[in-house]
Amino acid sequence: MADEADKRNGAEATPERAKPDPPGYFEGESMTRRRAFTVAAQGLGGIAGAAIVLPAVGFAVAPIFHRGKERWEVVGPVDDFVEDTYRQVVFTETEGIADAGKTLAYVRKGSEQLGEDPGEIVAISNRCAHLGCPVRFVEAAGNFICPCHGGVYDFVGKVLGGPPVRPLDRFQTRIRAGQVEVGPRYSVTSQLEAVRARDPGEFTGGIWEYLYPPRPSTFPPP
């Protein structure tokens, strides 16, 4: 049993004595000197820590908020493209990593039969909307087919079957001096309405626009 006598190590009980004032004490102080120094030291330590950590974290997450320069690339004269089938074009989407930065688009003219403006150019990305494998346009079937997990898309890129969650992405296009130019990527909803580019596997349209918020690193849709 640890009673009061144990704590005093057997010494005789002494009458309560007034505690001496700590050095620097003055009447009416709100904080002891010791406590003030403790708080100050911890505060300075926190500031020093933040001065190291915050720039490092900012350095690592900055690319999330950085949007690169919009780049357009000429992929051929308008006459090269027809409206009832696709032509493959390969162009650079990301600079600085050689062939790894290239991507492939299936390009055709707009088709009146499908309710499109015949003057426009449609460029569909070969990036599967499931997890990003490269899809292939199969001429005989008129479908896009993904080799990885069996995603199938129809002629305009809408999902026919398999795991993809939305139609194939597209690229903005324009015609300059008779040459077709391909620009930034954008995603589409199941009704082919343009939205900001999403990563594969992310739904588009409706509530999904909030569950998968648009990223500041992508370009606004056309």
Add this chain to the structure above:
Amino acid sequence: MKLDSLIPAPLRKPAKPGTGNGTPGAAPGDLKTSPPERPSEAQRIADRAKEAPADVLAWVDQRTGGAGFLTGMLYRKVPKGTNWFYTLGSATLFAFIVQAVTGVFLAMFYVPSATEAYSSISHINNDVFLGQFVHGMHKWGATVMVILIFLHMGRTFFFGAYKYPRELNWVIGVVLLILTMTMAFTGYLLPFDQRSFWASIVGININGTGPIVGPYLSDFLRAGPELGATTLARFYAIHMLLIPGALIALIGAHLYLVVKLGTTAPPWLRAERPKSAAPVSQLEAGTDGNGSPPTR
């Protein structure tokens, strides 16, 4: 016994209680009639040399006090029924050490640049002496480590070794598992061939499917909207600087808790009861059946 003389006294295995400190020395004879023989100079130097390792260890021990910690760790009790399944944790640690050592030497030849990574790996595999062997150890060792970590986790789970007071060690173990998976994921991109490129694209996109934070997480991993020039450098930095540091620190905490808390007996062993258990009334009275107080 001969080996024991090389170990400084504080590091020696403590004697079993009751056996004393060896045999008592002979009674000193009459030093005047038969003085002890004076050792020759060569003999003294040889004796001194024999003591040198013990002297060095004792010198370190006097300045660190590490001997108590080492004896406590090395001669700690393990429960009855400890078996080969208990070595899976050590096996995982060994796999990690293999990864750390081979990784350091691979870094001497690897170039984390999108245009040169693939050719530097080819160079390691085709030109560097034993390069393919060291690269192979790192590549296959990664798989072995993931398999071992799951076997170790399964052993802990099925033996009930995660229960009180070892819950925190289970939590640390789960964090170690996640860090190991992150190592496997980031390491996969580094050869930068077709397989690693597309596997990383799929992996990053799976990360991106998480609601709300997913899109930003995949942007963070890629350092931008597309897999680009800095993605490889980022994965390389995560793979060989960020996570190994965290892994080593947490492995230290994991091992500390294992030594501190001890291991569990397998679940099929029941706690042994003393053969002549004293009646409760006698225990309460402060004596066992023989009239002497209980030791504990």
